[in-house]
Amino acid sequence: MSRSGQRTSPTRPQQRKNRHANNDGLIPVLARKVREVEAKAADGKKLGPTNRTKFQVIAFLMREERARAKSDPELSDAARAEQLKRLDGIATILAKTAARDTSLISLLESESPSTATAQKMRRDWLLESGTELSPDDLIITIERPVTKQDSVIPPELADKQVVPPSVKARQLSNPFLAPDFSRLSPAAPTPRRRLDSWELLGPLFKSFEYGAGGQAASMDLPPAPPIDRYSPQGLELMHHQSRFIESVRLGHRSFLLADEPGLGKTAQSVLAASVAGAYPLLAVVPNVVKMNWAREVERWTPHRRATVIHGDGEGLDAFADIVIVNYEVLDRHLSWLSTLGFKGMVVDEAHFIKNLHSQRSRLVLGLADAIRSTTPDPLMIALTGTPLINDIDDFKAIWQFLGWIDGNKPTATLMEHLEETGLTPADFGFYAAAREAVIDMGIVRRRKLDVASDLPSRRVVDLPVELDDELGRSIRQAEKELAARLVTRYQRAAAAGRPAGFEGDDDAHRKHLIRLVAQSELEESKSAKSGENVFTMVRRIGQAKAGLASDYTAQLARSVGKVVFFAKHIDVMDAAEEAFAARDLKTISIRGDQSALSRQKEIDAFNNDPEVAVAVCSLTAAGVGLNLQAASNVVLAELSWTAAEQTQAIDRVHRIGQEEPVTAWRIIAAQTIDSKIAELIDAKQGLAARALDGSDVEVGSADSVQLDALIHLLEDALA
Template sequence: MSPKSRQRSAGNGNRRRRGNLDNTGVIPQLAKAAREVESAAMRGRISPAMRTKFQVVALLMREERARLKTADDVSAGERNEAMKRLDGLAAILAKTAARDTTLIQLLDAEAPTTPQARELRKKMLFAGGVEMVVGEEPEQVEPTQAVLPEKIRERQVMPTSVKSRVRANPFLSPNLAGIRPNEPHYSRLQNWEILGPLLKAFATGAGGGAACMTLPDVPRFDRVTPANLDLMPHQAQLVEAIRAGQRSILLADEPGLGKTAQSLLAASVANAYPLLCVVPNVVKTNWQQEVQRWTPGRRATVITGDGEDIDAFSDVFIVNYEILDRHIGWLQRLGLRGMVVDEAHFIKNTSSQRSQLVLRLAELVRSRIPGDHPLMMALTGTPLINDVEDFKAIWQFLGWIDADDKPTEILLDALDETGLVPSDPGFAAAARRAVIELGIVRRRKIDVAKSLPSKRVIDMPVEIDGDEAISIREAEQLLVARLLKRYGHMLNAAGLPANTVDENRLRMLARQEVEESKASSAGDSIFAMLHRIGLAKAQLAAEYTAQLAHSAGKVVFFAKHIEVMDRAENTFAEEGLRTVSIRGDQSPAARERAITQFQTDPDTQIIVCSLMAAGVGLNLQVASDVVLSELSWTAAEQMQAIDRVHRIGQEAPVTAWRILAAQTVDAHVAELIDAKQGLSARALDGSDTEATASEDIQVEAIVRMLLLALQGKSLR
């Protein structure tokens, strides 16, 4: 409600006085309510009902002060007396807010009002002798405008399709079964300092034991995954916990254990749609593909730029942190029933705009639909024993503490069940366990090694954009156009129709192109294109590697070209990560120093390796994660690189992350390698499929591009 609206509602147009300014007026009603709130604050924690009463008193005081300044039917003496009484009430509110500082925000004239507050306002006005005119409601401010800072409001966008969705479903149905009576909440811990002892309990590992809640047994039958897909046991346990009613989860599994799949299937069994996924920019495309893979019946849309091309009727909305500030306004109007924050350690700095927006939106999601309990999941591979202060932002996102670092009713209830207070022996261990059971799930590769293959290859698609993307598409189009022109000449010479599709002739043409390209530096050759794609995705591959390093520890980064290695090392330096490298021009002594430093120095987190120079003869089993930023032409070369980590002495399952440029020939080359040489089979079960010559992959890649062009399709 804007100040002008409140002033109008206080004027003669919206209500008329039924009595004079005496003890039957509005001010005595306000005084009575203010004293009630003050008494509640003196007794301890203020209930939601009292918070509402506090806000309404402040609101009506402003309205009454504005009315008195312009009222013609009030004498100067009456006006002065009323102003003194309002000043006294203001002092009471100030003292009350000093006892409970969370009330201060309710004094703001722009603070949003709830339906309960608006109803209470009507009752207090009527009790004070003011008759409300039926049918004239005070003007309401859109929640977006009420809660967002001015700088953020100015950047808001409203995609056209979102307007259509909001108009199609303007009302968000309450969950009546979930609505609890508005009763005072009591806790024996409400006057204790809680957060400090809790964080210390996690820092010291009080009570010992894994930081993982008790999870249900793996169900006998898999009822949630699509055909031809299976969950690993540890994944099935998490999904079963969601099915049983768990709605707040800090999922801190190590990288490679399928956190994305678990969160998407959790949303499916909880019916937490619309679902918002806030993710790093580098993994947006992967999230969209994972939605299609694990929940094929659900529609996903990726939000980019101003969102004009999004499908607002989707089930899953995927947005990166960097552009959330432009879209938070319309996102909060969708009636979100689930929110997933990937790489949740990104919000650890609660003073940053990124964190404040995520936390503000999370609070709105929890309160937007009365009685609803939305699915809230924070995903991070960062070990729980590091930077325990960072827990505060994640716990606030999950609704366990508030913006003032005070425990919410959810956390207080969990701690009350221990029967202990911070001064009691054993409180730290019991409190840590209680918080873990609220919804912390942490599994390491080594913990679930029996259910994991010894090594896996996981494709990570990334979206290349900007000038580099345009340049790559143009190069692809030039190559296809040049080869199709030659193919047309071949058909004409053979007397065949121009629309003939002859795979044998296409393959012959492709082989000739491969041979010519090896002796040429033409910018539109298949080799030049893969080189340019490698450069274009170098930073994205490096950013993903940096995320792994922050979450999992040491990582081995492989590339084919020196320029890609240089770009990656620059990105790592900007991230504050210490690296060493293995290159073809190194001396044996320099090479050995780099290997030793990577294996023994805990601060050296990444080794940047040339695929050709470091693909054989190295022992790097101190790491269990490998990033393949560029494709080789044979699976054998890639597996040789992975086997630098997957060696005798390696105790953890090895995960290789293959970075693929989506919607380019890069992705098609990966598919050909898998189809021709069984890369996935060897990675998963040790199969020794006979290798195919690299020339065959190159030829088939060109043939596929030409076939798509002849069918009127593109690589995208």
């Protein structure tokens, strides 16, 4: 690292003076260190922070030394080959160690040691090997995490900033934020505390590793109120959701809400903002769920407006109550987001910011500090079903976002809780007490099993996604062209007049023509060898959704374990399997061309092998006769044409012996025919419910979903 804290260039190793007094000096040091790390991993336990850092530094120095050996003109070919052979031996030990503890694999991807401890270790080993270091190499510097003193907008992003017209209108209508008079009073000097001289962050992290005592990491929540006063008419909060909302009503303002997927974290956040009056609210979310966020705002707080930032802010409503932005476009909207006067902030899938040194994390934490600097006690919620992925240090960025820590020390509120324990890290019982103190800051964790009585045994949750890439635009254009073709056919049929003997008024004749035109289009589509029709359009929608559906499935797999991924087309399955492999998620595949023996082997691997995370299944080939109940989450990446096919797919998981409520996540392409198809499938399910289950659900059309979809498309175009 340079003096300024920025990463050095790859040429830095060549800046050292007289690289080695003895060319073999570093390799023996690395060989000794890698054996130490290997021995620690031999017992099957995950490595602790010190040995993880050792592992990272060994990998970094080994790459440096390999590059030096390959380019050093003073080495003979024989000496060069010998050094590379010895380095290969070190690399083999690293690989074996990473195979025992797979969380180490991500450290191999790091370009350089990133912590002060890692830099010091690197420097000391080089000196031990006889390397003569330059003055710059002797200095330990580290890029520190964002604090409220840092600029929200990094210099390299200054030129990317955009201010949508709607934001300018809001700024002109209200150029000043409401003043905070509480800040005019000088703060009372902080008295010296008993724990001020202790390093506390390390013990706090260790308290979650060693201080659990079998207790779940979830704060005590108040009982649910007897009457639900917060959900709108027609909706009802579940018991565990009501308890969270009640905690907000009573004044709690910072939460790590780590409920498992499917327990309504988005709805809880939306209602928390309403109860706390935390408007305007900023929601930073993954791209795959930003449309669902807008829908949940409309559903749970219909009196509030949400706006979604797309690209440079086209169509943005800066006067909305909730501003929703995905991580990928955050970098160009910092200038106005940091000054709009938000009263709260929600970060969805908060494990996305676990790397404190990534740009994404710095931007999110900078915005959080900007909100805290203008709003006393803002509502801050981090949502994630997976707060910890590789290491206990993954907590650090989330705690910083919530204002529980500042850099490497607890903030005043957490410090007060720790002082109240009356203990220090040297005392027996400190870890359990410290863990409880952090949990009371606002950690809420419920599993499906914990709240099973709240949940139906099986439910389908629609997740609308936006196809905002070139393929998505082409799909919408093709849909318009298909609608125009249907309108042309309808106009020709209408011009021919009523058929002889037709009885009925003009409205009946109109409906008759719409149905005839749609039926004719459907029959032609079934026999068409090429061209755009309802079948090819739905297939293209499936291809366009594949990446987003895979992203969401990967998030689920990291959060709750095994997931079953259903798709209709082989190319969508192929794309999903490639995406999962890129994320180091082990998969099995159920396809139509497998033998019975091969298929059973895949099923057994999914149900019995803890390393297998996702079953990628054909909707037609795997929809019947399979038992995949090792999972309780299903992702429907493509829609079926029949309600029965969808039900059969979900029932691969929802079977006798399933101990958890089953959630099927249906990925829906918003603003396309996909949305209507999902609605039609649900209407068809009403027929079975009425005929077989005695339900009084209204029965929809008896036509096929394809025909109904074309009728809907034509009716919309005519309207």
